[in-house]
Amino acid sequence: MSAGVTNHARTQFADTRVDSLALLGLREPRGTSDWGPVRAAQLNAAGQLALFAVAANAVAAALVVLLFSRAVPLLQLYGWGALVATVATAVALRRLSVRKHTTETATLDRIRDTWLDGAALAAVWAIPPLAFGLSADTGAILGLTVVVSLLMTASAMAMAALPLATILFLSVVGGAMAFLFFSTASLTLAATSLVFTLLLATACFERGKALVTLRANEIALAERDETVSLLLREFEDADADWLWEIDAQRRVVRASPRFARSIGVDPTTVNGRSFLEILAGPTWEKGNFAAGLRDLSKKLNARESFRDLLLPVYVEDQERWWEMTASPRFDDSGSFIGFRGVGSDVTEARESADKINRMARYDTLTGLPNRLLINETLAGAMAEAEKWGTRCAFMMIDLDRFKAVNDTLGHPIGDRLLSRVSQRLSQLMTENEMIGRLGGDEFAVVVRDARDTAAIDRLARQIIDALSAPYEVDQHTLYIGASVGIAIGPRDGRTAEMLIRSADLALYRSKDAGGGVFHAYEPQLHVEAEERRVLEIALRSALKNDQFHLQYQPVVEAGSGALKGFEALLRWTHPEYGNIPPSKFVPLAEDARLIAPIGEWVLRTACHEAARWNDSTRIAVNVSPEQLHNPNFFNLVTQTLAQSGLHPDRLELEVTESVFMHEGTCAVQVLDKLIDLGIRLSLDDFGTGYSSLGYLSRTRFSTIKIDRSFVQGASKNEREAVAIIRAVVALAQSLGMGTTAEGVETEEEHQMIQQLGCTKVQGYYFGRPLPVGEARALAQRHGRDSAAA
Template sequence: MSSQPSSQFARPRVDARALLGLYDPKDATDWGPIRAAQLQAGGQLALFLMAANVIGAALVVMILAGSAPLWALAAWGATVAAVAAAVTFRRLEARTGTERTASVRQIRDTVLEGIGLGAIWSVPPLAFGAAAGPGVGFGLWMVLTTLMLASGVATAALPLATLSFMLVLGLSAATMLVFVAGPVVAAAALLMTGFLMIGTFTRARALVVGRIQEIALAERDETVSLLLREFEEHEADWLWETDANRRVVRASARFARAVGLDLVTINNMPFLQVLAGPTWEAGNFSAGLRLLAEKLKTREAFRDLRLPVIVDGEERWWEIAASPRHDDRGAFIGFRGVGSDVTEQRKSADKINRMARFDTLTGLPNRLYINEALAQAMSEADKWGSRCGFMMIDLDRFKAVNDTLGHPIGDRLLSRVSERLQQLVTDNETIGRLGGDEFAVVMRDASDTMQVQRLAQSIIDQLSRPYELDQHTLYIGASVGVAVGPRDGRTSDALIRSADLALYRSKDAGGGVFHAYEPQLHVQAEERRVLEMALRQALAKGELHLNYQPVVETTTGSLSGFEALLRWTHPEHGAISPAKFVPLAEEARLIAPIGEWVLRTACKEAARWDMPVRVAVNVSPEQLHSPNFVTVVAQALAQSGLPASRLELEVTESVFLREGTGALTVLEKILDLGVRLSLDDFGTGYSSLGYLSRTRFSSIKIDRSFVQGASRGVKECIAIIRAVVALAQSLGMATTAEGVETEAELGLIQELGCSKVQGYYFGRPLPVEEARTVASHARRSAQAA
């Protein structure tokens, strides 16, 4: 802690130059009012100084009557009186002025007054004193010394003028005394003059310091008055006081108004009764009032204590603080404190708290509230040896609604979902929205396994019912993951993780179902995590490679091209199925760099084939949603030297589900490069004939599931293939049947009219060297034909 005194009470330092009026300092002190105070103080004894000058002049005339001509003395005396009167009137004018500030120039100009008076008073000692003899000289010295003392008393507040006056008189007197009494006496006179000047300067500084402190006190008083006036006008706070028996004494009018009572009634009432109001008789006290009673009982100081108070039938919230009072002998005599009405602040705090814990769209508890509820439920379950439950709910097909109908419809759908969920829960459950289309349920008592399962199934059934919104009939569903604590997790985070894994299993199963957590799910999740970490490094480590599956003409059996298929061989885990790592790459946002590598590698390899056949590359929706993808395709073609007509990009119908992403624009720009487009897996997803009109596809690929179904005689599959072929022919598109593995399947495909076939019957996905061999063989066969 600093040993320096507080700035409020420390003696201020005064700059000597500012005190004399030689310059205006640029510090925190405002010298304008101080200079005005100097001028006013200089005029307080102006008449006294004038009288001193007149009397002194008369004495000088009397002393020099026999040593100087009377006319000269009379003229000099008249001049002294005139100059002294002028100086006096000027200082009186400054004293009676209303100006609250003064400039440096006004202080500096007073030096002329001092020098002028000093010059006039230096005439007698210099002109007459030196030749008049010691008696006259000492007499003049006494008069001059008296004038210097009078000036120091009367005008010390104007140090520049006073010091100038003293200096001129002191030098004149010393000069005279050199001739009259010798240099030693003259030196003594100069020393005395110096002491008088030092005393005058010290007194001037003391006066200024006093004035600075007065100004500071005035400013502080003005600030306090302003605060008190603000306090009185707003009536937001009041004072209260009790005696040793905790009864109200000397109640203020504001305190009485605050509690809705008059001064006569409130005085001598128990303080707790005043605050309890209607609840006093029933004894139904709030927690805040009970705490206040305890503080008063223990005679302990307190602050920031909030409690509800009923005033005129309305609940208000007060914040009070108080300290115990003791008399001179140390005996307790009661409490004195202050109170404030903080009702509005509490309402604002409650609103902020609700916003922090409740979802603004649905009004349901949000993630923070759910986490708190789950932690409380787990604490209770641990305390009583029971079980609690946690459900994670994810809406099925909600993303398709958002993408096709827009977010406003999606938000209204979420509100309808929340309404249905609220109808299902009881006092045992708390339901909330975690964000997006994810919801959660906390079950405080989950001891009955069948009850937990019934609730999960009820949620799925209710949310799967159709929704009517703006003339749209919407069908979504729900997947649920269930975890029970502490069996599936001893902490909130662990239980949430377990429910999330169970939900992930429900989503993998196609949605519309619920699954309870099993330890095996954690093993699978860990495997998935390890696989994702390995996949992030697979491209840099060269673990990815491409195989090429032949695509042949149905009628001639000649090679039409290859489809590039991505493969991953891990040094420890071996060959990993694309069905496992491709979805993982899409989820981990790794598909874009991997897809770019596939495209560049496939183009570079196709440019080396002897036979100029096409290479087909699968493109994910994430790649097409990037405007930069067109540049990637153009660079791959330019760097490899592959003609654009030999590159075919295969896209799925899911690329059309996200409106407003620019994917169609990207496809059109790719077509402008001369690249061909193929619609992959037609008929297996959200198939719509409208997709075929969105852009210029060159071919349609029929999924292997339809080919296999047709080979087994499934009429629906045969009808679908026949319809797709007819549609493609009418639109000038080719058709490619995937998954042809037997001669019977080939015959059926030829009969149904597909243009091209692809499958194990003609070749499995081949390594690079074998694909080059097949291409060379096809070239030789074509030349021989």
């Protein structure tokens, strides 16, 4: 605050360039300077010489009366003299009155109005040369010239503080004298009078400018002195900083009372004692000095200046933190005589800084180190491993099924669950590991010494087991899991950033494997990540470049083998990379948020193709959760049906259970509106995800599709697979739904599916995915066969 005040005062006045028009009072000064005090100084200076001006005018008027007493009637002379006295007195009284009311500041109008004073005095003093001088002799004119010149000179010097009034007075009176000389044919004297008037006016203006500048500097100095005084008072009152001085033997000399109070000793006994001993306090005898005190001792021994040296001291058995600054002192002969410096108690500031530092490096929810501290710790571990030729490790942990908890039970429950997770992780850590939270449901472990790779694997398994155990949170029993990715440094990355990237790729592999497992980084993972990056770039332009096409796989009735419809399957053929399987590009499209435009293209293309088939053949189209969470999806479907001419009953939309994992979305409402329109709905991959009978009760499905993994398991006489298929079939029959078995490839599987009660089948046994031409021909042939029957 104080520094700002000082700078403001300095720039406001001392560095201000005098504005000529502002000096005359004709306008406000340019810039932001406050000229109120300067204008008040002008008026006060003029007021101080008001009586002198009256006296000067009176003496000059008396001399003029004596000069013209023989040439001009006395009545006129006395009348003019009285007028001069009256005007001069009025002007003086006016200036004294203004001075009284403008001791601190004055307005622009006050300065501007002074022209009236100059005009009044100029008018009365123009009378002698214009009225008296024209009929006078040479001696009287010469005397008048001397008197008026002296009066003008005195006015220019004495009344320069108000240059507008003074210059106006000089100009009128000087012009009147020039006119007198011109009228008497004294052209040289007329010109001389004009030059003299100009010189006086210039001198008056420059003197007025000098007076204003001087006064402005005085005001600036006064404000600065006031600011310094304020600072000194604040310094004395703050009781935070103190001066100290030691001699060449590092003994305290001339100790200030504040220094003694700060260290907690008697001011009368502190002089002569060892400075370091006083600062060390109870650690002096033990020799267990703080690092800051050792640094101070080195600086004192080397006789070096130092600044902001931080060290702990003990005052009344409490640790305080001091900041020390000092310079060495030398006498006139150059001999070292000690140090002089200043100290500050920065304990509160340090505690505040420590608190801010903790907030910046620790997660507020779990209390664990956050991403910043994790990165710093990993960088330190990497440096140690590089220095000693050892290994460190970095483990990334991602919670499985945590998002489902957040979506179904809300974020408060999710936050409490994260706190429980952090507690379990903390219990697994030793001094060799540090656990932290990266953000969301991601955690990380920094292993400082990772030479024992088997121990790293055991820790990863312990983490998965510990986090997979059930949690009791607000009367809810919650089940989640964890996936872990491991990277070893410096083998898997020479920098902290590279090691984190490697652990992230290993975690990605664990998530792809279904979660609940851990994987260590392999170079192949980087190759796969680069492949995903290249594919994503290509995928972003695939739709625009017409690289997608559809194939259609037949869906037949289980008993008769009659064609019931087709499922539209998306295929991507890249001109450089060839045929790219859906298992690669569909998850990539979902991650890159490209599935919506691609899904729209699939829906439109499939509906327009199906409209060309016979009226009994349906088309099934897979719909992603992202599409259903968009309220405009219903409008897209209705628009597509209207444009293609396909009847709603012939369109079947296949959705997965993941659609229902997001509470509060519009997916269920969109599905209900589509069913009301007459569109059929199929639940795909039932039993492979978060299976729940609640999903079936929320929406009126027409078909449940049994995943091919159960079909293949049942064909191998796996009891669990057979039991699941029977249970799904029974459930579907009780709810009035059909069942479609996927992945039927042999006659034996077909017979088995029939016996288990499935109503429709789909697989290579009945037909591989067909190009559009073959699918169209098959549909037309089925239509002719149906018509013939």
